[in-house]
Amino acid sequence: MKARxxxxxxxxxxxxxxxxxxxxxxIAADKVDPVADAKAFQNFFFxxxxxxxxxxxxxxxxxxxxxxxxxxxxxxxxxxxxxxxDAGKEMFATPFKNGKxxxxxxxxxxxxxxxxxxxxxxxxxxxxTLELALNRCREANGEAPYSYVKDEMASLTAYMAFTSRxxxxxxxxxxxxxxxxxxxxxxxxxxxxxxxMNFSCASCHVQSPGERIRAEILAPALGILNALPIYRSExxxxxxxxxxxxxxxxxxxxxxxxxxxxEYRDVEYFLSYVANGLPIxxxxxxx
Amino acid sequence: xxxSLPLAMLLALSxxxxxxxxxxxxxxxxxxxxxxASKEAADMRNQWTxxxxxxxxxxxxxxxxxxxxxxxxxxxxxxxxxxxxxxxxSEKEAWKTMEIR
Numbered sequence: 001m002k003a004r005x006x007x008x009x010x011x012x013x014x015x016x017x018x019x020x021x022x023x024x025x026x027i028a029a030d031k032v033d034p035v036a037d038a039k040a041f042q043n044f045f046f047x048x049x050x051x052x053x054x055x056x057x058x059x060x061x062x063x064x065x066x067x068x069x070x071x072x073x074x075x076x077x078x079x080x081x082x083x084x085x086d087a088g089k090e091m092f093a094t095p096f097k098n099g100k101x102x103x104x105x106x107x108x109x110x111x112x113x114x115x116x117x118x119x120x121x122x123x124x125x126x127x128x129t130l131e132l133a134l135n136r137c138r139e140a141n142g143e144a145p146y147s148y149v150k151d152e153m154a155s156l157t158a159y160m161a162f163t164s165r166x167x168x169x170x171x172x173x174x175x176x177x178x179x180x181x182x183x184x185x186x187x188x189x190x191x192x193x194x195x196x197m198n199f200s201c202a203s204c205h206v207q208s209p210g211e212r213i214r215a216e217i218l219a220p221a222l223g224i225l226n227a228l229p230i231y232r233s234e235x236x237x238x239x240x241x242x243x244x245x246x247x248x249x250x251x252x253x254x255x256x257x258x259x260x261x262x263e264y265r266d267v268e269y270f271l272s273y274v275a276n277g278l279p280i281x282x283x284x285x286x287x
Numbered sequence: 288x289x290x291s292l293p294l295a296m297l298l299a300l301s302x303x304x305x306x307x308x309x310x311x312x313x314x315x316x317x318x319x320x321x322x323x324a325s326k327e328a329a330d331m332r333n334q335w336t337x338x339x340x341x342x343x344x345x346x347x348x349x350x351x352x353x354x355x356x357x358x359x360x361x362x363x364x365x366x367x368x369x370x371x372x373x374x375x376x377s378e379k380e381a382w383k384t385m386e387i388r
Contacts, residue, residue, distance in 0.1 A: 037387075044387045191382040193374060196335045196367070202385050255334040263332070 032180040034173050034273055037187065041274040045222040049210070058226035058281040060219030064210035068217060072285065081158055081231040081283040084238045088159030091152065096141040102156070105137035114157075114164035115280050118269050119172065120179040127182050127265040130157055131240055148259035149246065154229040154238035161229065161282030169226060169280065171273040186270030189263050190221075195252030201267070204248075216287060223275045225268065227284030234287065241268055309354040317361035318345055324368035333375035338367040 045057060052063050062069040092110065095101050103109035107116075117130035128136075134156055135145035146152040173179050193200045204213065205221035212218075228241045239247070242259035245267070249256040257263055321342055328334045345360035 040387050187386070188382055191385040192378045193382070194333055194378070196337050196371075198374065200382065200385060206385070206387065250336065253336045255329075255336055255339060257332065 032184045034180070034183050037183075038274040038276060042222060042277075044206070045209075045220055049220070055279050057220055058223035058275075058278050060224060060227055060284070060286060061210075061217040063220065065217050068287075075285060079231070079283075080233070080285050081229075081238060084155040084158045084229075084231065085162055085283060087152075088155035088157070088162075091156055092159050096138070096143050098141050100141050102134065102137055105133070105140070110160060111163045112167060114161045114282065115167045115170045116172075118265060118272060120174055120176065120182060120269070122174055122176055122179070125176075125178045126262065127186075127269045129241065129260065129265055129268055130160065131242060132260050132265070148240060149243040150235075150237060150239055154240050154243075157229045157240060158238065158283035161280055164280045165282070166279050168277045169223075169272055169275045171269070171276055173273060182266045182269055183273060185263070186266035186268070189267040190270055195249065195254030197252040199252040201248065219286075221271065223278045223281075225271050226275055226278055227281045227286075229282060230284040230286045232286045238283070309358040311349075311354055314345075314349045314354045314357040314361065317358045317365070318342075318349060321345065321361045321365035321368060324365050324372065328368045328371040328375070331372060331375040333371050335367055335371045338364055338371060341367060 042054075045052075046054060049057075049064070056063040059069070059072075062072045092102050103111075107113055114130065117133065118127045120126070121128045131148050131153055134153065135148070138145055146156075173183055190201045193203070202221065204218050205224060209218050209220035225241060228244060229238055230244075231238050235243075242264065245264045246256040246259060325334070325338050325342055328338060341360055341364040345357050345364055348354075348360055349357035
């Protein structure tokens with residue numbers, strides 16, 4: 001009887017020890033940890049492409065292919081986004097009907113601040129992107145909002161990105177469970193397969209950067225938003241971050257969400273945060 | 288082998304009258320089922336472009352009175368919508384397997 005009791009107690013103790021040892025790992029795996037996620041994300045790309053300079057990842061496909069890089073560097077002497085840049089600069093300085101300007105809506109007059117967007121607005125409890133902030137600025141000053149995908153919005157964000165070139169991405173996640181949830185939602189969106197093609201963002205930009213998809217070379221996910229907005233030859237024009245997400249969805253045969261949907265705002269937050277420390281290179285040019 | 292061929296042809300012919308043309312009621316039932324599945328996928332924020340276009344093709348054929356084509360397209364749209372629902376459901380957990388850790 002004593003032996004049976006001892007055996008039972010021994011088994012229980014062993015089970016308790018095993019539970020105690022394994023349970024913290026389960027909790028750790030489910031805990032939202034943006035710092036660890038960003039470190040793992042960056043390390044993945046740094047190890048996968050050891051010959052690419054870290055700051056070069058923001059140049060997308062050009063960081064993956066030497067021939068393309070040389071062509072792009074030559075093209076940068078007369079960059080295709082130059083018209084949008086000039087238009088954006090002029091628009092930015094032109095007062096609204098009430099006499100105020102965009103500079104009145106942003107810290108530091110809107111100059112050199114691109115690296116801080118998107119941010120988490122603790123009052124609203126949601127992510128605010130630069131595009132959203134620009135349209136909110138317009139509406140607060142009695143102006144109609146612009147389309148989120150191209151033209152004026154692309155010009156304005158091109159100018160604001162240009163004034164921030166070289167500054168390291170600096171996205172903050174406040175100590176707020178809603179901010180952590182937004183980051184986690186963005187991460188989930190990034191890795192979730194969708195569309196008839198059954199592709200996630202990661203299928204192309206994590207699993208296959210540097211590979212060709214038809215005539216294009218896929219960009220790495222790391223720093224992919226640092227170059228936005230972009231002039232894209234395929235579009236024959238400029239496009240914003242919203243346009244990039246919408247197009248990616250369509251290409252996988254998924255019906256895109258509305259620009260600035262919560263999911264898009266969250267995935268922008270996630271992708272920008274994991275690129276912290278990498279320089280802003282927008283506006284960019286892509287094939 | 289030579290005997291079985293005429294026999295098969297005879298059998299096929301004898302069953303042929305059973306394959307009737309689709310009616311408007313068939314189309315409406317197939318379309319309603321497809322539309323319902325499509326709405327469920329849209330509510331899950333996981334609609335496929337091909338579901339939308341195939342459903343539109345079914346409606347166009349139905350409006351034009353081509354119910355055979357309309358029923359075929361509606362059934363295809365329903366299958367696509369159901370596949371997108373399955374995808375959205377399974378991806379609720381499956382996305383984690385792709386995550387960089």
